[in-house]
Amino acid sequence: MVDPVAIRLASLTVSYRHGRGVTGLDLEMATGSVFGFLGPNGAGKTTAIRTLLDLLRPTSGSATVLGLDSVRDSMEIRRRTGYLPGDFVLPPQLTGAEALDWLASLRADRSPERRGELVERLGVELHRPIRQLSKGNRQKLGLVQAFQHDPELVILDEPTSGLDPLVQDEFHRLVREHAARGRSVFLSSHSLDEVQHVADTVGIIREGSMVAVESVDALRARGLRRMTIRVADAAEAQRRLQDLPAVSDLRVSGDHLDLAVSGSFDELLPVLADLHVLDLLSRAADLDEIFLAFYRGESTP
Ligand SMILES: Nc1ncnc2c1ncn2[C@@H]1O[C@H](COP(=O)(O)OP(=O)(O)OP(=O)(O)O)[C@@H](O)[C@H]1O
Ligand SMILES: [Mg+2]
Numbered sequence: 001m002v003d004p005v006a007i008r009l010a011s012l013t014v015s016y017r018h019g020r021g022v023t024g025l026d027l028e029m030a031t032g033s034v035f036g037f038l039g040p041n042g043a044g045k046t047t048a049i050r051t052l053l054d055l056l057r058p059t060s061g062s063a064t065v066l067g068l069d070s071v072r073d074s075m076e077i078r079r080r081t082g083y084l085p086g087d088f089v090l091p092p093q094l095t096g097a098e099a100l101d102w103l104a105s106l107r108a109d110r111s112p113e114r115r116g117e118l119v120e121r122l123g124v125e126l127h128r129p130i131r132q133l134s135k136g137n138r139q140k141l142g143l144v145q146a147f148q149h150d151p152e153l154v155i156l157d158e159p160t161s162g163l164d165p166l167v168q169d170e171f172h173r174l175v176r177e178h179a180a181r182g183r184s185v186f187l188s189s190h191s192l193d194e195v196q197h198v199a200d201t202v203g204i205i206r207e208g209s210m211v212a213v214e215s216v217d218a219l220r221a222r223g224l225r226r227m228t229i230r231v232a233d234a235a236e237a238q239r240r241l242q243d244l245p246a247v248s249d250l251r252v253s254g255d256h257l258d259l260a261v262s263g264s265f266d267e268l269l270p271v272l273a274d275l276h277v278l279d280l281l282s283r284a285a286d287l288d289e290i291f292l293a294f295y296r297g298e299s300t301p
Contacts, residue, residue: 003067006031006153006184007052011061014047021047023208024061029186029201031152034179036195036216037188039205045188046086048205049157052186053083066153079109082146086157086188088139092131096141099130103145112148119144121170135162143171147178154178156187160194172198193284224285225261232276240271260285 007029014021022044029035037045050056051063054074063070065077090099104112119126122140125133130141139162146154160168175185175198189195195202196216204211231237234255241259242250244267249260255278261268272280 002031002152002182004031005029005064006033006066007035007186008064009048009061010064012048012051012058012063013060014051014056015059020044020208021056021059022051022205025205025210027203027210027213029184031184032179032182033200034175034185034187034198036199036202037186037205038190038192038195038202039188040190042207043205044208045205046157047208049086049155049186049188052155053078053081079107080152082149082151082154084142084146084154084156084159086161088142090130090138090141093129095129096124096126096133099141100126100145100148104148107149110149114150115144115148118147118174121174122167136164136167139163140167143174147174151183153184153186156185158188158190160189160191168194196284225282226285227257227259227261227283228279228281229257229259229272229275229277230255230279231257232278237275240275241268244268244271 005028007027009025009027012025012027013023025044025048037048039045047056048063051058052065052070054070054077057071066080068077070077091102094102100112100115104115118124122143124140124144125137130138133141139159143156143159146156146159160171163171172194175187178185179200187195187199192202196219199216201213201215202219203213229237232255234252234257237257238250238252241247241257246261246263246265246268247259248262249258251258261282
């Protein structure tokens with residue numbers, strides 16, 4: 001029977017000899033979903049991921065993968081998952097094809113039946129020595145080895161680093177297809193945009209602690225955007241905008257207004273229509289802004 005929970009962290013703490021790794025992480029990831037693990041440099045993403053694969057041991061608490069304990073059942077977890085480490089390296093003298101064969105030979109239980117399709121879709125260079133490959137082309141080999149056995153769960157530490165936008169798009173399609181077939185993907189990223197694009201659920205980690213776990217739909221409903229508006233009369237615009245519930249963190253400099261918008265634009269647009277807007281820019285809020293919004297959200301009843 002398939003366990004409905006692909007990954008469960010229960011008060012997981014991993015301490016390094018000289019400092020914090022992660023502290024008291026709780027998490028439940030549903031089987032058949034894509035989980036995006038988001039956080040700035042040093043937040044603890046790699047530490048948590050390495051613990052899932054028993055490359056690090058919990059100091060306290062536990063990590064359960066496919067219903068199996070990360071320490072006691074590590075061999076079976078390895079057999080049933082695909083893994084791309086953040087610092088993926090291959091023997092430089094091998095060609096891509098030789099490297100993939102070598103990795104597949106380490107796990108004799110399952111043939112790499114998806115390799116051909118993956119190689120074609122990602123545009124992988126198979127016949128040159130690894131040492132001659134660009135960073136992105138090496139990363140593609142890492143993706144192929146993680147998915148080639150079609151594992152129940154794929155765990156990827158910053159999978160899109162170094163990939164060009166077209167390859168990233170194809171990779172995102174692969175991830176969505178994997179989940180559509182009832183399999184699971186856990187990936188870390190620095191980009192909220194990427195995670196929103198590909199994941200069902202987002203976990204935000206900061207300084208070793210989980211700040212929030214939210215469905216992407218819920219995150220979208222918060223609709224965190226940053227807007228810059230240039231208007232004819234900035235003082236008038238400030239007066240009209242500052243009390244709208246969707247608007248926060250409003251700042252004026254010259255004829256520009258910079259503001260955060262959460263939720264729907266419905267009440268904002270009629271006001272803007274009256275303001276003689278000369279220019280308007282709206283973009284997804286970046287990580288820090290999302291963190292701030294989460295903190296703000298936590299401090300309000
Ligand atoms: N081998 C180690 N010894 C001591 N401290 C470590 C070690 N590896 C990581 N750390 C510390 O653990 C914390 C979490 O690091 P980790 O590599 O898990 O972060 P990350 O979220 O993966 O960051 P990045 O986005 O830069 O990859 C950091 O404070 C880091 O300095
Ligand atoms: Mg990392």
